[in-house]
Amino acid sequence: MEVRTRFVVIDDDKLNNKICTATLEKLAANADVKTFIDPLLGFDYIAQQDKATGDDATVVFLDINMPTLNGWEFLARFDLLDEAVKKRVKLYILSSSVDKRDIDRARSDKNVVHYLVKPLTRETIRLITYSQNR
Amino acid sequence: MKKLNLLLLEDESMDAYLIRKVLEKSGMLFDMEVIDSRHAFIAALEHNTYDLIIADHSLPQFDAIEAMEITKKKKLPVPFILITGSVSEEFAVSAMKNGAYDYILKDRLQRLPGAVSNCIDKYNLERDRRQYYDELQAREQVMKEAEKLAGFGSWKTDFTTQITYWSDEFYRILEYDDREITPCFENFLSKVHPDDRDRVSAIHEQAYGGNGILRYECRMRCKNGAVKYLQAEGAVARDTGGKMLSVGGFIRDITAAREAEHQLAESEKKYRNIFENNPIPLFVIDRNTLRFLDVNEAAIRHYGYTKEEFLLKSALDIRPEEEKARYRGLERKAATGFSSFGVWTHMKKDGSKIKVEICADDIITEKGNARLILVNDVTERLKAEQQLQQSEANLRTLFNNTETGYVLLNPQFDIVSFNEPAAIFTHDHLHAVLTEGANAAGFFPADARAGVMRAIQSAMEGISKHYEISFSDLNENDTWFSAFYHPVRDNEKNVIGVCLAVTNITERKMLEIKEKNVTAELIDRNRDLEQFAYIITHNLRAPVANITDISTTILTGTLNKEEETEFMEGLNTAIRKLDGVIIDLNNILQVRYKMNEHKERVSFSQVVNDIKLSIRNYLDKELVEIKSDFSEIDELSTLKSYLHSIFYNLISNSIKYRRQHIAPVIEITSRKVDNSVELVFKDNSMGIDIEKKGDQVFGLYKRFHPESAEGKGMGLYMVKTQVETLGGKISIKSQVDQGTEFKIHLPSN
Numbered sequence: 001m002e003v004r005t006r007f008v009v010i011d012d013d014k015l016n017n018k019i020c021t022a023t024l025e026k027l028a029a030n031a032d033v034k035t036f037i038d039p040l041l042g043f044d045y046i047a048q049q050d051k052a053t054g055d056d057a058t059v060v061f062l063d064i065n066m067p068t069l070n071g072w073e074f075l076a077r078f079d080l081l082d083e084a085v086k087k088r089v090k091l092y093i094l095s096s097s098v099d100k101r102d103i104d105r106a107r108s109d110k111n112v113v114h115y116l117v118k119p120l121t122r123e124t125i126r127l128i129t130y131s132q133n134r
Numbered sequence: 135m136k137k138l139n140l141l142l143l144e145d146e147s148m149d150a151y152l153i154r155k156v157l158e159k160s161g162m163l164f165d166m167e168v169i170d171s172r173h174a175f176i177a178a179l180e181h182n183t184y185d186l187i188i189a190d191h192s193l194p195q196f197d198a199i200e201a202m203e204i205t206k207k208k209k210l211p212v213p214f215i216l217i218t219g220s221v222s223e224e225f226a227v228s229a230m231k232n233g234a235y236d237y238i239l240k241d242r243l244q245r246l247p248g249a250v251s252n253c254i255d256k257y258n259l260e261r262d263r264r265q266y267y268d269e270l271q272a273r274e275q276v277m278k279e280a281e282k283l284a285g286f287g288s289w290k291t292d293f294t295t296q297i298t299y300w301s302d303e304f305y306r307i308l309e310y311d312d313r314e315i316t317p318c319f320e321n322f323l324s325k326v327h328p329d330d331r332d333r334v335s336a337i338h339e340q341a342y343g344g345n346g347i348l349r350y351e352c353r354m355r356c357k358n359g360a361v362k363y364l365q366a367e368g369a370v371a372r373d374t375g376g377k378m379l380s381v382g383g384f385i386r387d388i389t390a391a392r393e394a395e396h397q398l399a400e401s402e403k404k405y406r407n408i409f410e411n412n413p414i415p416l417f418v419i420d421r422n423t424l425r426f427l428d429v430n431e432a433a434i435r436h437y438g439y440t441k442e443e444f445l446l447k448s449a450l451d452i453r454p455e456e457e458k459a460r461y462r463g464l465e466r467k468a469a470t471g472f473s474s475f476g477v478w479t480h481m482k483k484d485g486s487k488i489k490v491e492i493c494a495d496d497i498i499t500e501k502g503n504a505r506l507i508l509v510n511d512v513t514e515r516l517k518a519e520q521q522l523q524q525s526e527a528n529l530r531t532l533f534n535n536t537e538t539g540y541v542l543l544n545p546q547f548d549i550v551s552f553n554e555p556a557a558i559f560t561h562d563h564l565h566a567v568l569t570e571g572a573n574a575a576g577f578f579p580a581d582a583r584a585g586v587m588r589a590i591q592s593a594m595e596g597i598s599k600h601y602e603i604s605f606s607d608l609n610e611n612d613t614w615f616s617a618f619y620h621p622v623r624d625n626e627k628n629v630i631g632v633c634l635a636v637t638n639i640t641e642r643k644m645l646e647i648k649e650k651n652v653t654a655e656l657i658d659r660n661r662d663l664e665q666f667a668y669i670i671t672h673n674l675r676a677p678v679a680n681i682t683d684i685s686t687t688i689l690t691g692t693l694n695k696e697e698e699t700e701f702m703e704g705l706n707t708a709i710r711k712l713d714g715v716i717i718d719l720n721n722i723l724q725v726r727y728k729m730n731e732h733k734e735r736v737s738f739s740q741v742v743n744d745i746k747l748s749i750r751n752y753l754d755k756e757l758v759e760i761k762s763d764f765s766e767i768d769e770l771s772t773l774k775s776y777l778h779s780i781f782y783n784l785i786s787n788s789i790k791y792r793r794q795h796i797a798p799v800i801e802i803t804s805r806k807v808d809n810s811v812e813l814v815f816k817d818n819s820m821g822i823d824i825e826k827k828g829d830q831v832f833g834l835y836k837r838f839h840p841e842s843a844e845g846k847g848m849g850l851y852m853v854k855t856q857v858e859t860l861g862g863k864i865s866i867k868s869q870v871d872q873g874t875e876f877k878i879h880l881p882s883n
Contacts, residue, residue, distance in 0.1 A: 015704040016679075018700070019683045022701075023687060026687075065676075096675040096678070097672045098675060099672065117679075119679045119686065
């Protein structure tokens with residue numbers, strides 16, 4: 001049975017958000033996709049996730065290189081949130097950077113599930129939704 | 135019979151005649167002087183010596199009794215015979231008592247010659263006896279003196295009377311100050327040292343029973359507690375029957391001799407000790423045969439011969455052939471006190487040769503003339519001295535042939551020594567002539583003196599100092615020197631001076647500077663590479679990822695017309711973005727390449743005017759006001775393109791990040807600060823939260839205003855890079871909604 005998955009994309013690149021939405025909607029039926037250009041707004045939204053309905057997790061795609069609040073600052077703030085929120089949020093870094101230092105740093109963060117390099121492929125999304133539904 | 139000299143005291147000439155006749159008649163040979171007064175009597179006694187005075191008792195104003203008193207007073211031992219007419223028994227007794235020998239009555243004068251003769255005989259006998267007695271007395275006195283001088287004390291015991299006699303010296307030796315003590319053997323024995331008493335008693339007993347000869351030594355206890363040594367000798371006298379009559383002898387104080395002997399023995403022992411245990415090899419050789427008479431332990435150890443082997447050798451045997459002749463020439467030379475005989479070669483038993491310094495003194499031993507020889511092995515010392523000389527010569531060679539200048543100072547900072555390079559350095563750079571004995575302080579220019587003297591003082595206190603100095607010539611070419619100040623120490627590690635070492639290090643310094651520049655350039659290049667890598671992994675990747683993503687989505691063919699148009703536009707944006715990044719990369723590269731451009735005089739106001747002109751439309755549209763004041767300084771020798779780029783970026787930033795509905799106002803001013811020009815750009819833009827973002831402001835592709843789409847995060851990075859390339863610095867002050875102020879310092883020369 002198909003579970004409706006909630007996706008949150010936080011990236012200051014509008015075009016990227018558009019492409020992500022389109023891709024996610026094509027691949028995962030009933031996907032609920034939310035995009036944020038301003039990471040601060042995105043963070044506020046995520047901080048409320050423990051109050052969201054249903055048991056399913058929220059999958060977050062987080063960019064690193066952003067003004068006002070970059071990916072690393074976002075992660076630092078996220079770590080301070082309640083366990084209830086953290087449990088429901090599956091954080092993925094989605095960056096165009098192939099810089100090894102970025103990848104290593106993301107992997108060392110216990111709240112990050114995986115580091116994904118743009119573009120977001122169908123295979124990746126399938127894997128994510130599969131693991132969510134298991 | 136001797137002719138007598140008589141004095142007759144008589145006033146009656148008849149009587150005098152009779153007396154003369156009576157005496158002549160008896161056949162007596164005599165001269166007789168006749169006097170009749172007291173005055174004449176005294177005069178006669180003073181002028182002549184008489185054997186006898188014959189006096190008439192009854193002279194007027196003068197009588198025989200008075201005459202006798204006069205002679206007695208004068209202590210003249212002249213006998214008197216009185217002649218009287220008639221005499222009472224009483225007078226006669228009184229006259230005899232007063233010393234008259236006889237008295238003759240005038241009517242019985244025939245008795246006179248016999249009385250004279252008797253009197254003379256008796257007086258002669260008496261005189262002889264007295265003379266003998268006096269002589270004896272004198273002899274005894276001499277004996278006493280002799281005893282005293284020789285330290286003899288004599289004694290004698292008469293066994294028949296049991297009386298013992300001790301001489302004065304005997305008393306003195308036994309320290310009996312008074313004569314109260316009875317001279318006897320027991321009292322002598324009580325003075326003998328208790329440890330010797332029994333022995334002395336036994337010796338005396340034995341002598342009495344045996345051959346009667348006493349000869350012994352004993353100790354005596356002195357009053358002051360010291361011990362005296364006595365020598366006693368004596369003999370027993372016996373009658374023909376062998377019966378002991380007396381025993382006598384003498385004692386002698388031999389303490390001084392004993393002590394001298396003792397001291398002699400001590401000094402002999404000491405000498406032996408010094409000889410035997412002396413760490414320096416010592417020989418005693420016979421001056422005639424040159425044979426060894428004695429050698430000490432050190433000599434045996436040093437030469438390897440046993441004492442027996444030595445004693446079979448002569449001083450020649452321990453010398454190599456080549457030195458024997460020289461030794462023979464010298465052996466006869468007498469030593470005057472302990473004197474040096476110079477350095478010689480000796481051979482040890484194993485045949486090895488050693489250099490020794492010889493000191494010798496001639497001595498007299500029981501074996502005859504000898505020579506005491508003291509051997510000081512100087513082999514090592516000579517070797518060390520030779521090495522020292524060699525090393526000194528080596529050092530001197532080094533000192534004079536090195537490129538480093540050396541100056542040695544004594545603790546007063548006077549120049550003790552210096553080498554040629556030091557003199558050249560002083561001449562070329564301190565414009566002075568180095569002289570030995572001069573004080574070092576005088577050679578340094580006033581502004582450097584204090585520092586140099588501090589360094590010297592520090593070295594004097596044992597701490598080395600080092601620094602590098604440069605001198606510029608007329609062509610502004612720098613010559614670099616390294617200056618070392620080292621303490622010079624003696625063997626006890628005390629600082630006894632300072633060594634200044636000056637080395638020309640220009641070449642090394644130039645290399646260092648070159649190396650430093652190369653390193654700096656490499657660091658720059660590396661940073662550039664990192665920036666490139668960053669740009670490629672982030673900023674170049676981003677549009678490429680977008681393009682891949684969009685094109686993949688379009689290729690799926692699931693998009694409707696509207697979506698397709700939207701994606702195509704997205705694709706276009708991404709491609710333009712990609713192009714933008716490539717242009718940026720090129721710009722960054724340009725910054726480096728432009729380094730090669732030549733500097734020129736650039737006017738700030740000119741630059742601002744150029745920019746105003748180029749973006750005139752834009753300024754008009756946004757109602758931008760640019761106020762500038764370059765009255766203090768308007769020109770700078772710099773790279774024009776850089777300065778233009780800096781001004782352009784800062785001005786366009788102020789406009790890009792203007793506050794909504796507020797017309798941008800930009801103020802640009804310049805002023806001189808020390809050796810640089812300070813440029814201030816102040817605006818009324820939205821500002822940045824410096825507290826949070828300060829460290830990122832000048833970072834590449836850092837953006838702070840997502841809603842202002844124009845920003846790529848490139849401008850400030852470029853500004854900073856260019857300012858730094860020009861050797862300047864940039865800083866920012868900003869607050870949200872309060873505007874931003876950039877301060878740039880550029881070097882003005």
